Amino acid sequence: LIRLTPQQDGLLFSDHTPNPGLVSTAIFDISTVADVYYKIELKKTYAPVRGWVEGDQLVIENEYLFNGLDHLSADMKIEVFGDRSVSLLSCQVCKTE
Amino acid sequence: MTDRDSLISSTVFPLEVLTIDPGKQGKVTLPPIPKHEPHEEVFLAVIFRQRTSTAWADAGYEVASIQSRLGSKPAASIATTPANIQTSELSVEHTQQAYTISAADWSLAFDRATGFLSSWSFNERSLLHVNSSSPLLLPDFWRAPTDNDAASDAKDWKRWGLDSMTSSLRSISVSQTPSHITITTSSRMAPPILAWGFIVNTTYDISQSGAIRITVNIKPSGAAPRTVPHVGILLRLDSSLDHASWFGLGPGEAYADKKAAQRIGLWSADIDELHTPYEVPQENGNRMDTRWLRISDERGEGGLKVRMVRSEGEESQEKEQEQEQGLFEWTLSRYSAATLEAAKHPCDLIGKEEDAVLLRLDKKMAGVGTGACGPREYCCGIGDVCAWMSTDDRAGIGEKYEVKCVEWNLAFLLEPMRRACGPRY
Numbered sequence: 001l002i003r004l005t006p007q008q009d010g011l012l013f014s015d016h017t018p019n020p021g022l023v024s025t026a027i028f029d030i031s032t033v034a035d036v037y038y039k040i041e042l043k044k045t046y047a048p049v050r051g052w053v054e055g056d057q058l059v060i061e062n063e064y065l066f067n068g069l070d071h072l073s074a075d076m077k078i079e080v081f082g083d084r085s086v087s088l089l090s091c092q093v094c095k096t097e
Numbered sequence: 098m099t100d101r102d103s104l105i106s107s108t109v110f111p112l113e114v115l116t117i118d119p120g121k122q123g124k125v126t127l128p129p130i131p132k133h134e135p136h137e138e139v140f141l142a143v144i145f146r147q148r149t150s151t152a153w154a155d156a157g158y159e160v161a162s163i164q165s166r167l168g169s170k171p172a173a174s175i176a177t178t179p180a181n182i183q184t185s186e187l188s189v190e191h192t193q194q195a196y197t198i199s200a201a202d203w204s205l206a207f208d209r210a211t212g213f214l215s216s217w218s219f220n221e222r223s224l225l226h227v228n229s230s231s232p233l234l235l236p237d238f239w240r241a242p243t244d245n246d247a248a249s250d251a252k253d254w255k256r257w258g259l260d261s262m263t264s265s266l267r268s269i270s271v272s273q274t275p276s277h278i279t280i281t282t283s284s285r286m287a288p289p290i291l292a293w294g295f296i297v298n299t300t301y302d303i304s305q306s307g308a309i310r311i312t313v314n315i316k317p318s319g320a321a322p323r324t325v326p327h328v329g330i331l332l333r334l335d336s337s338l339d340h341a342s343w344f345g346l347g348p349g350e351a352y353a354d355k356k357a358a359q360r361i362g363l364w365s366a367d368i369d370e371l372h373t374p375y376e377v378p379q380e381n382g383n384r385m386d387t388r389w390l391r392i393s394d395e396r397g398e399g400g401l402k403v404r405m406v407r408s409e410g411e412e413s414q415e416k417e418q419e420q421e422q423g424l425f426e427w428t429l430s431r432y433s434a435a436t437l438e439a440a441k442h443p444c445d446l447i448g449k450e451e452d453a454v455l456l457r458l459d460k461k462m463a464g465v466g467t468g469a470c471g472p473r474e475y476c477c478g479i480g481d482v483c484a485w486m487s488t489d490d491r492a493g494i495g496e497k498y499e500v501k502c503v504e505w506n507l508a509f510l511l512e513p514m515r516r517a518c519g520p521r522y
Contacts, residue, residue: 013374013376014376019373019375020349020350020373043358044357044358045357047160047161047162048160048161049145049160049161049163050161050163051143051163051165052163052165053127053141053165053166053167054124056126056127056129057124057125057126057127058124058125058126058127058141058143058163058165059122059123059124060117060122060123060124060125060143060163061117061121061122061123062117062118062119062120062121062122062123063120064119064120065119065120066119067119068116068117068118068119069116069117069145070116071147071148071149072145072146072147072148072160072161073145073146073147073148074143074144074145074146075143075144075146076141076142076143076144077141077142078128078130078131078139078140078141078142078167079139079140079142079362080131080133080137080138080139081137081138081139081140081344081361081362081363081388082133082134082136082137082138
């Protein structure tokens with residue numbers, strides 16, 4: 001069952017700013033200085049690409065009905081989180097030509 | 098570059114991933130899991146972005162993201178009471194009213210009549226609200242009803258008096274070893290008039306460094322309600338301690354049944370950002386799956402570091418409840434549950450801020466559920482929609498997202514921060 005905005009119907013506050021159902025406030029992510037992530041509940045639900053880890057493999061599922069994934073690039077990174085610090089151990093960007 | 102964002106290795110994402118046909122799956126072999134300490138955790142993040150701009154989004158727009166743990170869960174984060182940084186003598190002073198425990202740079206006191214922690218200061222700065230008429234640290238079960246709660250669960254909870262619990266002390270004792278002082282209290286938390294309540298046994302284990310390991314055993318007695326809104330403790334902190342940084346799900350709010358859009362990471366936010374201004378003020382701003390939490394002032398100084406620690410009997414309990422060990426939920430707010438509940442609109446909250454900062458540390462917070470097809474008592478279970486709903490998706494809070502009113506053990510380690518930690522923003 002899809003729960004978009006369980007706490008309140010609608011996706012916008014009355015001043016027309018998005019509520020968490022649509023977009024959460026951008027809070028600075030101290031782990032990744034370069035990226036600010038916008039976390040979106042509706043967007044997560046509608047995402048056309050899903051993935052999960054099976055053993056040492058990443059499985060990626062294309063949920064588009066007609067599109068391949070050629071129009072997307074993928075950034076992958078592996079983060080190690082500890083008690084005091086984060087190391088970004090592996091980071092790579094896929095740039096296909 | 099710092100140790101926080103050092104780039105140690107780099108690999109190339111295979112291209113075939115990106116030629117997955119519609120409806121199909123593709124597999125990519127992951128690089129080896131980097132070496133890490135047993136208590137550290139490794140996460141993989143993949144972000145899919147548009148290569149070129151389209152009529153609806155610019156190039157680089159994030160279309161989808163994946164996050165997944167790599168390798169095993171971390172070894173039990175054994176939050177040992179921190180090594181004693183100093184060797185100053187612990188002393189306990191008994192008076193008629195209080196036990197006062199102090200060392201060179203900190204002191205704390207317990208009220209002997211109520212059993213409550215009544216003051217806690219570190220480097221001559223108070224961590225807790227001063228001159229408070231409310232308890233500074235108390236088990237907490239109530240939440241401002243959500244729109245979904247209001248239809249059914251909140252009525253039950255109020256009938257059981259969960260919004261008006263008070264605590265009465267049965268016994269308090271103090272014991273001392275050279276390196277620790279332990280205060281043990283036994284009290285009963287109950288609503289007025291009704292015959293049921295919780296027996297609450299609390300142990301405060303205080304180390305020379307000034308850290309408190311607080312262990313709470315909560316046991317319902319008498320005919321108790323089936324569920325409670327949440328189970329945790331509520332602290333009233335000094336009002337300057339209004340910044341949080343944490344390792345867990347973020348940056349936005351999360352509840353057990355609406356957390357998929359949040360990501361594990363290191364996050365920081367101030368108390369205003371932690372509040373979600375719903376049009377009808379209600380329970381909000383919960384952060385989940387937290388490994389540690391630091392509360393500080395706006396300069397990143399002072400305050401507390403919080404971790405959940407293991408308590409006796411917890412292992413079997415967690416197995417039963419399929420909870421991951423050492424993860425807790427929390428909110429930091431200037432509004433009490435009663436204030437949120439009373440407010441009809443966000444403007445009604447203006448001027449209703451508490452003098453203290455309210456820090457709620459939860460072992461478990463109920464999900465927000467759904468009221469999409471009406472309150473539970475009108476749920477027929479046979480309609481087109483209801484027929485395929487599991488009990489986890491029915492009207493109200495799904496069964497596995499409820500907090501059962503049973504015996505609970507919780508244990509938190511609260512460490513005063515000796516100096517500024519982490520980056521400042």
